[in-house]
Amino acid sequence: RSSISHIRGPPSPSWIFGNMLQFRLPSSYGDYEFKWFKIYGLVYRLKGCFGQNHLVVSDLLACQHILKSPHFAISPTLDNQLRLAVGDGTMIRLRGKAHQRLRNGLNPGFTAAAARSFQPIFDNVAQAITQELELSGTAPIDIVPPLSIATFTAIAGAALGYSLDDLGEEYVVATDQTTVASSTQTAGHILANALGAWLPTWLLRAALHLPTKTFKAARKASHLAQSIGAQVVKEKHDLVQQGLNTDGDIFGILLDQVHSNTERIPLTGEEIVDQTQTIMTAGQETTTKTIAFGLWELAKNPELQESLRAEIHSSPGETGQNGGYDQMPLLNAFIKETLRFYPAEAFTERMVVEDTVIPLSESITTSTGEQISEISVGKGQVVIVGIASYHRLESHWGADADKFRPSRWFEDTILNADAVGPYANLLAFLTGPHTCLGWRFAILEMQAVICELVGKFAFALPENDSVRVCMANTLQPVLSSGERGVLLRVSRLL
Numbered sequence: 001r002s003s004i005s006h007i008r009g010p011p012s013p014s015w016i017f018g019n020m021l022q023f024r025l026p027s028s029y030g031d032y033e034f035k036w037f038k039i040y041g042l043v044y045r046l047k048g049c050f051g052q053n054h055l056v057v058s059d060l061l062a063c064q065h066i067l068k069s070p071h072f073a074i075s076p077t078l079d080n081q082l083r084l085a086v087g088d089g090t091m092i093r094l095r096g097k098a099h100q101r102l103r104n105g106l107n108p109g110f111t112a113a114a115a116r117s118f119q120p121i122f123d124n125v126a127q128a129i130t131q132e133l134e135l136s137g138t139a140p141i142d143i144v145p146p147l148s149i150a151t152f153t154a155i156a157g158a159a160l161g162y163s164l165d166d167l168g169e170e171y172v173v174a175t176d177q178t179t180v181a182s183s184t185q186t187a188g189h190i191l192a193n194a195l196g197a198w199l200p201t202w203l204l205r206a207a208l209h210l211p212t213k214t215f216k217a218a219r220k221a222s223h224l225a226q227s228i229g230a231q232v233v234k235e236k237h238d239l240v241q242q243g244l245n246t247d248g249d250i251f252g253i254l255l256d257q258v259h260s261n262t263e264r265i266p267l268t269g270e271e272i273v274d275q276t277q278t279i280m281t282a283g284q285e286t287t288t289k290t291i292a293f294g295l296w297e298l299a300k301n302p303e304l305q306e307s308l309r310a311e312i313h314s315s316p317g318e319t320g321q322n323g324g325y326d327q328m329p330l331l332n333a334f335i336k337e338t339l340r341f342y343p344a345e346a347f348t349e350r351m352v353v354e355d356t357v358i359p360l361s362e363s364i365t366t367s368t369g370e371q372i373s374e375i376s377v378g379k380g381q382v383v384i385v386g387i388a389s390y391h392r393l394e395s396h397w398g399a400d401a402d403k404f405r406p407s408r409w410f411e412d413t414i415l416n417a418d419a420v421g422p423y424a425n426l427l428a429f430l431t432g433p434h435t436c437l438g439w440r441f442a443i444l445e446m447q448a449v450i451c452e453l454v455g456k457f458a459f460a461l462p463e464n465d466s467v468r469v470c471m472a473n474t475l476q477p478v479l480s481s482g483e484r485g486v487l488l489r490v491s492r493l494l
């Protein structure tokens with residue numbers, strides 16, 4: 001029996017939207033959310049659309065339980081969106097043994113050694129941004145588009161061994177259109193998603209064929225990705241047959257496994273092809289926005305920027321080639337703080353698939369005065385894991401958790417924090433079976449791009465624009481025009 005109704009939470013301003021406009025569409029992300037957990041505790045109840053109860057959780061034990069337990073899955077509406085955006089066979093939709101088998105098969109393409117071998121690709125894309133910024137003149141420039149092209153080029157090269165030209169303009173444009181369209185969220189989207197939860201699966205699937213501009217672009221990108229993936233798999237397959245080395249990119253490494261005689265059960269070529277659009281897109285916006293938010297913070301804090309630049313200039317050349325980025329304390333503290341403060345996936349939603357109990361690390365008091373240390377949840381219950389909220393807990397991150405301060409990463413409280421996730425005890429890359437597959441890739445790419453850009457350019461805020469932080473699929477920096485972007489004044493250093 002669900003005990004959600006007695007969990008405390010904010011009053012709901014509307015039956016239609018519940019608290020969803022406050023939670024998902026505040027003027028700046030977290031306006032309400034970061035206050036609610038201070039008032040109601042690490043687990044509280046929100047009203048969803050049409051009177052539904054949602055549970056929001058930033059208690060670490062509860063978060064870990066939800067993300068690791070088979071009793072929770074993605075909602076049918078999200079599942080449907082994934083079918084449209086990245087295809088039926090994507091690893092993100094799979095659960096249990098089928099998912100584990102796929103991850104085991106994909107892991108060799110995402111090891112630390114594989115990520116390190118892509119360093120020249122990261123260096124090249126970082127230098128390409130430099131060239132673009134050098135041409136940009138003195139007017140403020142939106143840093144997001146060049147970063148977006150760089151991260152897409154990096155993943156195309158590292159995953160497929162392809163350039164953007166090899167991918168073809170049609171695919172690049174369709175993927176970009178889908179990304180831009182999914183970077184905004186409106187009250188209409190929130191309502192459509194809530195209504196989608198009531199629709200039968202056949203009707204939801206039929207809705208994917210609606211002739212809207214976004215759906216058309218997403219269908220086209222996903223369809224073209226399958227063809228590109230199939231072509232790459234065939235090319236690598238032929239190379240392996242000829243006894244040639246293919247381990248210069250992720251698909252090559254995976255195909256080599258398929259043909260090698262290891263005891264591991266390798267994936268089929270079709271299964272690898274089915275991951276093409278997921279791998280091409282999962283890390284693009286996330287990495288782009290993380291770097292963009294980081295540069296924005298540096299523009300706001302010239303002293304921090306100067307210290308980081310001094311560390312970069314005093315580090316030996318060819319830093320990345322020798323694993324030397326890991327020897328740069330401020331660079332890594334800065335990346336960790338950026339991921340803490342701006343986790344690309346600020347929250348993730350799960351649905352209970354079988355009645356179960358969520359354990360809590362600290363007991364809470366319900367509206368009836370009862371103290372509880374676990375919460376019973378029934379099938380169908382929506383649960384929101386508040387990743388950004390967890391990253392703001394004063395008990396974990398210090399009294400000034402609401403402040404961007406990389407130096408906190410040198411303090412004992414943080415160094416001894418609870419072990420969670422693959423990187424820096426953060427939830428930014430999640431935890432559990434669906435932990436980000438490309439997190440090592442992302443860290444190295446961010447290290448390379450930040451060292452290149454901060455080493456060569458000074459970043460400052462323009463006079464007349466400000467950035468708002470919004471959430472639409474990922475955390476978005478939004479300009480006063482309403483478009484995603486971060487305007488910065490960029491000057492080349494001598």
Ligand code: HEM
Binds near residue numbers: 345433442
């Ligand atoms: C700063 C950059 C990144 C962040 C913050 C990030 C974050 C995440 C998060 C939170 C998830 C879990 C989503 C969920 O199930 O709710 C995820 C999954 C995933 N990420 Fe990343 N990611 C980043 C970069 C990358 C890169 C560069 C790649 C590829 C090279 C990548 C590939 C993936 C894949 C394939 C999954 C699906 C894993 C699965 O479902 O088993 N990510 N990422």
